[in-house]
Amino acid sequence: MDHQKTARILVAGSGPxxxxxxxxxxxxxxxxxxxxxxxxxxxxxxxxxxxxALKVLERLGVLAELKPKAAPLKVMRIVDATRRLVRSPTVTFRATEIGEEQFGLNLPNNVLVPALARAVAAHAGIEWRKSMVESWRLDAAHAHAVLADGS
Ligand SMILES: Cc1cc2nc3c(=O)[nH]c(=O)nc-3n(C[C@H](O)[C@H](O)[C@H](O)COP(=O)(O)OP(=O)(O)OC[C@H]3O[C@@H](n4cnc5c(N)ncnc54)[C@H](O)[C@@H]3O)c2cc1C
Incomplete structure (x- = not known):
């Protein structure tokens, strides 16, 4: 089992x-x-x-390249989509009401994920196994995962 790995942290899932x-x-x-x-x-x-969440991306050094490809969330509208006879009125909040330019950014996953993936690939502290986790178990001190690549 020379490919068996011991790591402090195992993250399963390579989406955002x-x-x-x-x-x-x-x-x-x-x-x-x-x-x-x-x-x-x-x-x-x-x-x-x-x-x-954007502050986290900024700290991780990926926000600047994402900003030009993102849509700012400036207005939030809460809509009662029930079929009740008496429905709550639609409420609209604007980011400017709380002194912000925007509540956040909406990002296409096809932009967000590649930018994050590049940062992961460049990070010396991360080993990326491009394989699915097939099974896993936790005991008191360890997490054990078996990957589809057999490791
Ligand atoms: C049509 C649509 C529109 C959406 N629009 C919006 C929107 O406007 N605003 C918004 O905030 N959200 C939206 N979402 C939701 C948003 O895209 C997702 O919430 C977001 O991508 C979730 O990220 P994630 O990393 O949790 O999961 P995912 O992006 O689903 O990533 C999961 C990852 O885990 C991997 N994986 C799965 N099983 C295993 C395994 N066993 N071992 C290892 N890896 C595994 C998968 O391959 C994948 O890479 C939308 C979703 C859909 C479907």
Whole structure:
């Protein structure tokens, strides 16, 4: 089992959440193994990240390149989509009401994920195994994961 790995942190999943978690733990000084496939460029989703999350991306050094490709979230509208006879009125909040230019940014996953993936690839503290986790178990002191590549 020469390919069996021991790492302080194992992150399973290579979408925005997993990539950000891996970067965050690595920046905090932990040795990280990230498990999950590379993006295939077919992700048609977007992810809305609020200002506190953007501060995390800024700290991780990826925000500047994302900003030009993101849509600012300036207005938030809460709509009662029930079919009740008496519905709550629609409420609109503007970021300017709380002295902010925007609540956050909406980012295409096809922009966000490659930028995060580049940061992960460049980070010496992260080993990225581009393989699915097939099974895992936790005991008191360890997490054990078996990857699809057999490691
Ligand atoms: C049509 C659509 C529109 C959306 N629009 C918005 C929007 O406007 N605003 C918004 O905020 N959100 C939106 N979302 C949601 C947003 O895109 C997702 O919440 C976001 O991508 C979730 O990121 P994630 O990292 O948690 O998961 P994902 O992006 O789903 O990533 C999961 C990753 O884990 C990997 N994985 C899965 N199983 C394993 C395993 N066993 N081992 C290792 N890796 C594994 C997958 O391959 C994938 O890379 C939308 C979603 C959809 C479907």
């Amino acid at each position: 959440a997993g990539l950000i978690a891996a970067l965050g733990f690595a920046e905090a000084g932990f040795a990280v193994t990230l498990a999950g496939p590379a993006a295939n460029g077919q992700d048609g989703r977007t992810t809305a990240l609020m200002n506190p």
